[in-house]
Amino acid sequence: MLSRRAFLGVARPSRGNPVRPPWALAESVFVDACTRCSACIEACPTGLLLRGDGGYPEADFTPGHAPDGCTFCGDCRTACTPGALKADQSWSLKAVFSDDCLAEQKVVCRTCGESCEARAIHFPPRLGGVAGPQLDALACTGCGACLADCPTRAIRILSMNTTANRGVA
Numbered sequence: 001m002l003s004r005r006a007f008l009g010v011a012r013p014s015r016g017n018p019v020r021p022p023w024a025l026a027e028s029v030f031v032d033a034c035t036r037c038s039a040c041i042e043a044c045p046t047g048l049l050l051r052g053d054g055g056y057p058e059a060d061f062t063p064g065h066a067p068d069g070c071t072f073c074g075d076c077r078t079a080c081t082p083g084a085l086k087a088d089q090s091w092s093l094k095a096v097f098s099d100d101c102l103a104e105q106k107v108v109c110r111t112c113g114e115s116c117e118a119r120a121i122h123f124p125p126r127l128g129g130v131a132g133p134q135l136d137a138l139a140c141t142g143c144g145a146c147l148a149d150c151p152t153r154a155i156r157i158l159s160m161n162t163t164a165n166r167g168v169a
């Protein structure tokens with residue numbers, strides 16, 4: 001779990017390091033391939049994608065923006081006829097929890113775990129405290145569905161691959 005200071009430092013939106021749609025090519029290739037047609041944005045059923053800087057599409061994981069996150073339906077990929085969304089893997093995003101989590105205040109809450117269809121959030125017992133969320137990073141798809149219902153907005157979606165094209169939401 002990250003301290004609030006560290007969490008805000010790494011997890012707020014970064015204009016210079018946008019999160020592209022899933023299956024986006026590496027950033028330097030993506031910006032050449034993408035025609036900024038917005039077809040992916042229009043195709044996304046959850047509303048996660050929006051027009052970002054320069055008219056390029058970005059995934060916006062700001063809490064409250066797109067509660068269902070990404071369902072990996074593939075509609076954006078299908079809509080992208082220029083071929084900017086044809087990477088082999090979707091993305092390397094993972095959920096990150098800050099110490100704003102209610103467990104840090106000894107309050108029981110398992111809302112995020114209940115939101116996670118991938119069952120990537122576990123609550124191991126903590127001696128003398130309240131069990132807090134622990135991520136199974138292999139199981140987490142970075143879908144963002146756990147963000148919406150967190151009562152303290154203690155979750156962000158973070159790129160685990162800082163050398164890749166995806167940034168921090």
Ligand code: SF4
Nearest residue numbers: 044070071073074076
């Ligand atoms: S895979 Fe589906 S839900 Fe995810 S960004 Fe693309 S269109 Fe939206």
Ligand code: SF4
Nearest residue numbers: 034035037038040080
């Ligand atoms: S559909 Fe493809 S080319 Fe069009 S804006 Fe989206 S990523 Fe760019």
Ligand code: SF4
Nearest residue numbers: 116140141143144146
């Ligand atoms: S981002 Fe998706 S898969 Fe990962 S913990 Fe949250 S709900 Fe589960």
